[in-house]
Amino acid sequence: MSRYLSPKQSALVPYTPGEQPRERTYIKLNTNESPFPPSDKAIKAAAEAAKKLNLYSDPTCKALTETIAALYGVNPASVICTNGSDEVLDFAFQAFCDDNTPAVFPDITYGFYPVFAARNHVPFETIPLKDDFTVDIKDYCGIGKTIFIANPNAPTGVALKVSEIEQIVASNPHNVVVVDEAYVDFGAESCVKLTGKYDNLLVTQTFSKSRSMAGARLGFGIGNPKLIADLHTIRYSTNPYNVNSMTMAAGVGVLADEAYTRRNCQTVMDNRAYTATELQKRGFEMTDSYANFIFVKHPALDGGKLYEKLKEMGILVRHFTAPRISDYNRITIGAKAEMDALISAIDQILMEET
Ligand code: PMP
Numbered sequence: 001m002s003r004y005l006s007p008k009q010s011a012l013v014p015y016t017p018g019e020q021p022r023e024r025t026y027i028k029l030n031t032n033e034s035p036f037p038p039s040d041k042a043i044k045a046a047a048e049a050a051k052k053l054n055l056y057s058d059p060t061c062k063a064l065t066e067t068i069a070a071l072y073g074v075n076p077a078s079v080i081c082t083n084g085s086d087e088v089l090d091f092a093f094q095a096f097c098d099d100n101t102p103a104v105f106p107d108i109t110y111g112f113y114p115v116f117a118a119r120n121h122v123p124f125e126t127i128p129l130k131d132d133f134t135v136d137i138k139d140y141c142g143i144g145k146t147i148f149i150a151n152p153n154a155p156t157g158v159a160l161k162v163s164e165i166e167q168i169v170a171s172n173p174h175n176v177v178v179v180d181e182a183y184v185d186f187g188a189e190s191c192v193k194l195t196g197k198y199d200n201l202l203v204t205q206t207f208s209k210s211r212s213m214a215g216a217r218l219g220f221g222i223g224n225p226k227l228i229a230d231l232h233t234i235r236y237s238t239n240p241y242n243v244n245s246m247t248m249a250a251g252v253g254v255l256a257d258e259a260y261t262r263r264n265c266q267t268v269m270d271n272r273a274y275t276a277t278e279l280q281k282r283g284f285e286m287t288d289s290y291a292n293f294i295f296v297k298h299p300a301l302d303g304g305k306l307y308e309k310l311k312e313m314g315i316l317v318r319h320f321t322a323p324r325i326s327d328y329n330r331i332t333i334g335a336k337a338e339m340d341a342l343i344s345a346i347d348q349i350l351m352e353e354t
Contacts, residue, residue, distance in 0.1 A: 008121070015115040018318050027338050030316040032154075032183070032293050034212035035334040036264045038254065042213065045253030046246040057248055059240040064251045068220055071255055072192050077225035080232060081251070083242045085182055085206035085219025089148070090116050091234040092202060092221070096176040097122035097146045105148040106135060108156065108325060110180065113148050129156075133287055133295075137164045141171040150180040152188045155320060155330040157289025159188040166191075169198045176227065178202045183291035185210035185265050186272070192222050199224040202231075209292055210265050211254045216247040268292050272333045278343050282350060297327040300354040306346075309353070313345045 001010065018031035037043075061081040069076040082088040093116040097103045102123040105113045117124035127139045133156045140147055147168060152159040169177045169191075179191045181203055192203050202223040208214035221231060235242055243251075254261065276286060276294055286296040297303060303326055307319035318330040331342065 041253035042250040045249035049249035
């Protein structure tokens with residue numbers, strides 16, 4: 001820390017992203033990326049857009065916003081495009097939380113929420129998940145705070161039903177409820193359809209997972225046009241060119257290739273079921289994941305040890321050290337061959353360690 005850092009930021013503990021090693025090739029099952037390449041339509045559109053990189057990108061993100069709106073059956077005024085969904089989440093913390101309206105989210109959830117709260121100097125509270133890592137919706141009904149719920153949740157993969165989220169939204173009419181649907185395309189039900197009915201619901205999604213575009217950094221929010229206008233105020237006060245023109249074009253390109261996206265999601269879901277079954281046969285316990293990862297522990301194998309052993313064998317998974325989840329590893333679902341490599345490696349580790 002330099003002696004110039006503002007005391008306002010000196011206590012900030014930054015988010016730790018998953019490892020992105022460059023020194024050796026790993027089977028990467030640690031950051032929930034897609035194992036499939038981006039759609040050809042996205043690649044071609046981005047290459048074409050590169051020819052005009054001398055110009056600023058469209059600050060209104062018109063073509064992409066309209067394409068997203070058409071796909072999700074909402075008005076373009078209900079959509080905001082951002083630099084990854086991290087950015088729309090950050091904007092929501094800035095726009096809808098303050099000293100009188102703290103943020104609230106589960107104790108086990110996306111690790112960036114407390115960082116967004118800290119950096120934006122807004123108070124936050126956490127509500128413990130139940131022992132089985134499910135949300136007790138009663139904890140969130142009528143609480144008068146700005147609620148952030150990842151659905152499916154990370155790193156557990158556990159999903160709430162839309163009817164359950166609706167109870168939370170309906171019971172907090174004076175507060176915004178943000179539903180982070182980064183992983184919704186892998187089998188959970190989206191709340192986008194509720195955004196026309198409730199003016200306090202913001203749904204966020206990403207192109208990073210189901211649409212194979214993590215490196216392009218593209219996310220979006222859908223909500224009542226007034227909520228979206230508030231987020232645009234923050235956006236225009238931060239960076240009006242938050243989505244670059246290659247990413248914007250790639251986004252329109254991939255949305256013209258929905259069949260490709262749906263096929264890939266189905267493959268991930270099939271590989272998830274296969275991997276879960278194989279690991280269960282080997283004694284692993286896990287949550288019921290609706291995401292492109294599974295959250296597993298083995299009664300006879302320390303979570304940190306499994307992570308280390310797999311890393312030595314060239315396979316990266318994500319291990320968290322937080323108290324309630326340190327026995328677990330989050331394993332991204334990759335291609336079938338990657339999952340087979342994981343299962344073989346685990347067989348070897350179980351032989352050596354148990
Ligand atoms: N929400 C959740 C729950 C996530 O796990 C992630 C990705 N790590 C994000 C949002 C943000 O993803 P991105 O910024 O790539 O859209």
